[in-house]
Amino acid sequence: MSDNARHPGTILKDQFLDPLGITPYRLAKSIGVHVSRVAEVIKGRRGISADTAVRLGLFFEVPPRWWLDMQAEYDIANCMRTTTIHDAVAPYEGINQVLVTPTGARRLSQSDTSLLKPDLVSIDAAQLDQLKRQAELSGRHSKRVATEVTYASGAVALVGTPL
Template sequence: MRRMERQPTHPGKIIREDYLKPLSMTINEFASVLGISRKTLSKIINERGAITPDMALRLSRAFNTTPDFWLNLQKNYDLWQAEHSSNEWQRVKPLSPQLIRSHL
């Protein structure tokens, strides 16, 4: 039961810190590499936009990584947000363990 204590790193930060900065690449250049608009990349870089499956595929091509790497970052980030932006989901009553155990 490993709880996520801190807010997970946004994928945009990884792109910014671990790729663009070391490579001294501008947002314009990289947007062009990815075949997307400067605005879209800027939103991601500044952590106001999400990594979509299509974007994950593009990043995986550019950086020779897996699309899953990027989607997992986004998934962890989104999940943390959902956990902390509402308590509604905590109202869900777990089905009785006995019921589940006896059928599954």
């Protein structure tokens, strides 16, 4: 996530349409939408929906997820800049007794202690910098050290250990 995240419509125009000499009108006709939809997207007044992402993916022969990821990155960067969200959200109180991964969460029991001692721990400098920026935005929370953990099962998790 970047503090300077660009709207995906700007990226569409600057990095796809302009270099290829494609007009918004031509793109709209080629992907089967009204030209106003394309115009609103490239002006940053409208986000890229799943429908638009699929159409752009088919047109440029790229995964639709590219477009959705750009939109999500932009939306998240905008949300992270607002302190009202950070002030409004109270973190889960039992977070120190659970394992949270992208596939779900579960309570840790005494028999799960092996999960707390991973076989492999690695995090690159860019990930660490990103985590530090996120932590600075949420200053009211307890200080934690973030670590990427790969467990014996092959599962990967990003965990925070209180300092």
